[in-house]
Amino acid sequence: MGEAALVAYQAYQQTMRQFLALQEQVMKQFLSSTQPNQILPSGNVTVAPQHSFSNGKHNGNGAAPTTRYQAQPGNEIGEVLPPPAPEAPSVPPSPPASPAPEALLPDRASLTQTLLQLVSDRTGYPMEMLGLDQDIEAELGIDSIKRVEIFGALLKILPENLSARVQERIESFTEVKTLSGIVEQLLQSLRSSAPSASPNTANREEDRLGKSPDGVETIPRYVMQARTEPLPSRESIALTGLFLITEDQLSVAPYVAQALQQGGASTAIIASSVLLEPEKIAREIAELRQKYGSVSGIVHLAPLAVAPTLEKLSDWRKYTQIQSKSLFQMLQLCAEELQQAGQQQKSRVLAASLLGGYFGRDGCYGSGLPTGGSCNGLLKALAIEWSNVCAKAIDFDNSLSPADMAQQIIDELLCVGGRLEVGYSQGKRQIFDTVAAPLKTGVVQIEPNADWIVLLTGGARGITAEIANQLVIPGMTMVVVGRSPEPTQEPSEFNGIEDIAALRRVLLDRAKVQGLSATPVQIENKVQELLRDRSIRRNLENLKTAGARVEYWSVDVRSDREFGGLIDDIYSRYGRLDAVIHGAGIIEDKLIVNKSAASFDRVFDTKVDSTFILSRHLRPESLKLLVLFGSVAGRYGNRGQSDYAAANEVINRLAWQMDELWSNTRVVTINWGPWDTTGMASEEVKRQLKNQGIIPINLQAGCQFFVDELRYGRKGETEIVAGEGLWANYEQRS
16 A cells, blocks of 8 residues: 555555544434344343444435344443453453353344344335345346345444354345245355354454545546566366357467367357357357266357457447357356366456557557457456456457467466466567556647537436536536437426435335335336436536537437437538447346346346447547547456446447547546445445455546546557555455
């Protein structure tokens, strides 16, 4: 940790100590009159509240703090226990008698009550509305990531031994369909452990890395930089089992297959025609598995193809299926086998691309399609979810023969460890570091004017809307694109109600009056619809108040007819576009094994297809600026976001391609860290990233970062990382 980061962290810790001291006083008063629902184990164990705060809100969602077990007798309930002071007794005291293990286990009733309370806290719905046998996702609206939140809270109130046992089996809960099923699995996990009275101190300390209460005033700026690194000299492991190899246009696959066979593995090359259709992929793998046994590796070479000139979205989608989505589909089909092989360090997943050896960076774009870059993001997410599977993304230029490419691929496969993201240019191996690159202010590169015509996608709400408010100049024309129809006037029954819990109550009461039996997910959908419409109305009005001429269009950015047609219409009416800010995107977080093909398509296509449509319809001769909103989830991977990570890496590669081809336009992708506000990063995603050293971006500072990047950023600075994080650690892990 650098000196500046250390100073900021110390200041943060001091502020948090003062904050928690105040909260202690408040909670003592609260607990003196009202006791929250708890699991109360039998035996000589007292309960002391340990509180978790996020941005000044209880548990990050307005719920009351959840209590945690403490095995320190003699303290009154409600007392916050300080760390024990060291003593030097002359005579060692006799240890207290340990309670029987069975006495520490919660029974079914108390465990059910606690689970319902946690779910209620995190969904905002009363416990009586949560059916134990309702479908967790379809009826209660709890996805796999929300489950992690709930289990994280549960782990904090269980004794350490019980918590560790549940943690070991946390993945097994992802397939359970009901709350009653979760209770049953929890009981099985708890009974199979050997509990003790040790408190769960592992979770006592809150996230050590986080923004100060006043926010990060200056957002750090980074770029990617290549450096030469020879292949690490580590002991290689013989690879066995079945390796699936996808066909490539350079004929590298046969050489890779031959080398793997010589080393003792079985191989099968899957044709591009099979990769075009997910059903064919599934049938092919089932037949190969029956013939050769379990799959222990995938070598995805399909992106090794010289890029044709693509004008039609339908042709583009064929390549996204072959080069991007087919890898995800194969990973899903082989998930169990790959992870089992990984336990013996014999599982490998490697993807190769043809983007110049630098993944398209620094004017070395190469002859492959940007779709090959998706594998980089996908495999970084996979490496987090499947930590025992060795994953690598390798990029080549055209200097090597197919046989030499195959040899480099085999060398990388045999090496355990090393960087995930590797390039080969002119035969030299290189890796890529995230290096600080503070913006050089002084000479203004681009200055927005009142006569600008600006297109904003995703600009009606969220971060893009906040940035638009910073960008707007009186007289500017802003064409705002969103998924939702422009909202009409809000029904009077919701007027003046800002509290979300109050909105839920109104909706629940209305459902009762109408004789409807609404589920939590139905109520939540309506709440989100109300909040969405309010945000759109407010943000459009803000732009108009600032003096802009505002158009709002509801279009599907994945549709060439709708989105491409709108762009053409703008040119026909205004004659030009001066700037485009492309912030459209959605997230549907799920682990790889649980992600549906339809969900992957929605997340991936919203980013990737829309950027392709922009590349085909924009006129670079008059366009001054194209800003694409990317994410550190793509650059470094993130659990539950394999589709989003893959999509963001494609737009990074597309940005480099467009910036190289469009001499009059600055094209830049800003790979944002999570924002400390509403937007693309859910609370769970932000928590995961904070645990890994990534600091959420303060809203005001983030908007200023964008304005500065627009004015002072230089052409050729195309792939920017915005936000504070331990990026060097991420690269080492990758």
